[in-house]
Amino acid sequence: MSSLDILKKINAMAEFNRWCGIEVTSAEAGTAEIQMSWRPEVGQYSGYLHAGLIGTLIDTACGFAAVTVAGPNLLAAHFSVNCLRPAVGQKFIARARVVKPGKAQIFTHCDLYAVDAEAEKLVANGQTLLTVVVA
Amino acid sequence: MSSLDILKKINAMAEFNRWCGIEVTSAEAGTAEIQMSWRPEVGQYSGYLHAGLIGTLIDTACGFAAVTVAGPNLLAAHFSVNCLRPAVGQKFIARARVVKPGKAQIFTHCDLYAVDAEAEKLVANGQTLLTVVVA
Amino acid sequence: MSSLDILKKINAMAEFNRWCGIEVTSAEAGTAEIQMSWRPEVGQYSGYLHAGLIGTLIDTACGFAAVTVAGPNLLAAHFSVNCLRPAVGQKFIARARVVKPGKAQIFTHCDLYAVDAEAEKLVANGQTLLTVVVA
Amino acid sequence: MSSLDILKKINAMAEFNRWCGIEVTSAEAGTAEIQMSWRPEVGQYSGYLHAGLIGTLIDTACGFAAVTVAGPNLLAAHFSVNCLRPAVGQKFIARARVVKPGKAQIFTHCDLYAVDAEAEKLVANGQTLLTVVVA
Numbered sequence: 001m002s003s004l005d006i007l008k009k010i011n012a013m014a015e016f017n018r019w020c021g022i023e024v025t026s027a028e029a030g031t032a033e034i035q036m037s038w039r040p041e042v043g044q045y046s047g048y049l050h051a052g053l054i055g056t057l058i059d060t061a062c063g064f065a066a067v068t069v070a071g072p073n074l075l076a077a078h079f080s081v082n083c084l085r086p087a088v089g090q091k092f093i094a095r096a097r098v099v100k101p102g103k104a105q106i107f108t109h110c111d112l113y114a115v116d117a118e119a120e121k122l123v124a125n126g127q128t129l130l131t132v133v134v135a
Numbered sequence: 136m137s138s139l140d141i142l143k144k145i146n147a148m149a150e151f152n153r154w155c156g157i158e159v160t161s162a163e164a165g166t167a168e169i170q171m172s173w174r175p176e177v178g179q180y181s182g183y184l185h186a187g188l189i190g191t192l193i194d195t196a197c198g199f200a201a202v203t204v205a206g207p208n209l210l211a212a213h214f215s216v217n218c219l220r221p222a223v224g225q226k227f228i229a230r231a232r233v234v235k236p237g238k239a240q241i242f243t244h245c246d247l248y249a250v251d252a253e254a255e256k257l258v259a260n261g262q263t264l265l266t267v268v269v270a
Numbered sequence: 271m272s273s274l275d276i277l278k279k280i281n282a283m284a285e286f287n288r289w290c291g292i293e294v295t296s297a298e299a300g301t302a303e304i305q306m307s308w309r310p311e312v313g314q315y316s317g318y319l320h321a322g323l324i325g326t327l328i329d330t331a332c333g334f335a336a337v338t339v340a341g342p343n344l345l346a347a348h349f350s351v352n353c354l355r356p357a358v359g360q361k362f363i364a365r366a367r368v369v370k371p372g373k374a375q376i377f378t379h380c381d382l383y384a385v386d387a388e389a390e391k392l393v394a395n396g397q398t399l400l401t402v403v404v405a
Numbered sequence: 406m407s408s409l410d411i412l413k414k415i416n417a418m419a420e421f422n423r424w425c426g427i428e429v430t431s432a433e434a435g436t437a438e439i440q441m442s443w444r445p446e447v448g449q450y451s452g453y454l455h456a457g458l459i460g461t462l463i464d465t466a467c468g469f470a471a472v473t474v475a476g477p478n479l480l481a482a483h484f485s486v487n488c489l490r491p492a493v494g495q496k497f498i499a500r501a502r503v504v505k506p507g508k509a510q511i512f513t514h515c516d517l518y519a520v521d522a523e524a525e526k527l528v529a530n531g532q533t534l535l536t537v538v539v540a
Contacts, residue, residue: 013180018242045148051194051211056187080215082504082512100489107487129348194493217377219370235354242352264483283450315418321459329456346456350485391507
């Protein structure tokens with residue numbers, strides 16, 4: 001099965017990812033891209049994307065990028081998020097990559113873009129440190 | 136209006152908070168507590184609370200604690216999350232406090248507990264740095 | 271050997287700790303305290319303690335707290351630092367504790383105080399995630 | 406004065422930077438590069454570069470990148486460091502860039518390389534959030 005198909009399968013298994021409407025749109029060895037459309041239910045009080053969902057997209061994309069090099073037995077140990085600009089758009093695209101794979105832990109980075117009409121804008125970035133779970 | 140009433144009002148204005156079922160259960164000058172019940176829609180693929188919702192609860196409680204000392208014109212600039220243990224429980228309680236208030240930025244800390252039957256367990260912690268927005 | 275004696279021995283082995291003049295002043299299972307005196311060589315351009323040395327004290331104290339529960343085969347994987355106030359003082363005290371010990375990784379927290387005359391002031395805090403190195 | 410000359414001047418004013426032997430080797434609008442040679446005094450107990458100095462190089466390079474777009478009235482509010490590989494080399498090069506400039510705060514990123522013989526290896530990365538100080 002291709003990395004993309006594996007990630008689509010994992011994505012479909014997570015109830016919250018389904019509620020969010022997260023779609024896996026691209027995956028290669030060490031990278032993954034996911035997308036989510038705006039709708040009012042994902043907003044905070046000002047109508048921007050809720051910071052919790054900014055974190056969700058970054059953490060999810062980072063985890064998926066890590067799966068492409070290390071398989072699915074991973075848990076996020078730490079993640080951090082920088083909110084660079086108000087996250088406003090019709091759609092959000094998170095692009096993650098593995099910075100350093102390892103036997104015990106995997107370091108990743110993700111950029112989050114808001115898409116409106118034709119333009120993409122970087123609205124947040126973040127980093128996730130994943131631990132390989134020994135069965 | 137009391138801090139608790141102000142936070143309840145802000146919480147009710149955020150569509151995503153309503154979807155999550157977040158309730159503000161306590162607030163004083165510099166602290167806030169929120170709760171959310173488990174249901175399958177908040178799960179990741181193993182049935183634990185999704186890391187994105189761990190981040191949501193931490194970021195939300197930190198923001199609410201900051202509102203009690205600095206009012207509502209705040210934006211999260213950075214937040215980080217440590218996933219200490221699998222987040223499994225019937226209910227989740229996030230307790231946040233202001234570590235350092237300031238004119239331009241506010242530093243906060245939050246502990247997240249999973250509650251099952253009678254016991255509470257610390258499952259995550261995190262820190263949020265909020266910026267005071269000048270109107 | 272007591273935890274305090276073990277940490278003093280490790281501290282004496284690190285050349286940079288010796289240059290800094292770091293002293294281990296207290297240690298129990300899960301906690302460690304270190305101190306360093308101000309001198310001009312540890313300053314940045316405004317005469318405050320250099321942020322790199324704020325990080326040094328936090329990372330070192332966190333590592334020492336972790337050693338008390340997990341032994342010396344540890345490496346810092348991630349650390350973060352919040353600079354809460356200008357770090358000005360005659361002496362700096364870092365107090366760290368283990369938040370969550372584990373077989374593979376250890377989560378820690380540290381508060382850094384600046385001491386002047388008789389008063390202590392919280393000037394920074396931080397968190398370190400350490401990985402247990404399998405020999 | 407060029408960005409490079411301004412940064413060299415600031416670097417020379419910080420006593421700890423001088424002790425470290427940090428040199429500013431390149432600067433443009435939004436980027437800065439600094440270098441430091443290995444010597445035993447910068448080591449931890451295993452003979453790797455001390456994590457505190459990894460943080461020092463990352464925080465310093467990030468701050469210098471920010472100065473090129475926002476001038477010198479800046480303070481680090483938060484920084485985080487990922488230790489990707491053992492930091493062993495004859496020389497260390499930190500390359501930082503501004504991710505998002507702003508009126509009140511500046512987000513930056515830095516990669517740290519260890520250089521040995523002819524090869525460069527990425528050994529750490531990190532992010533610093535700086536606050537613009539209003540005089």
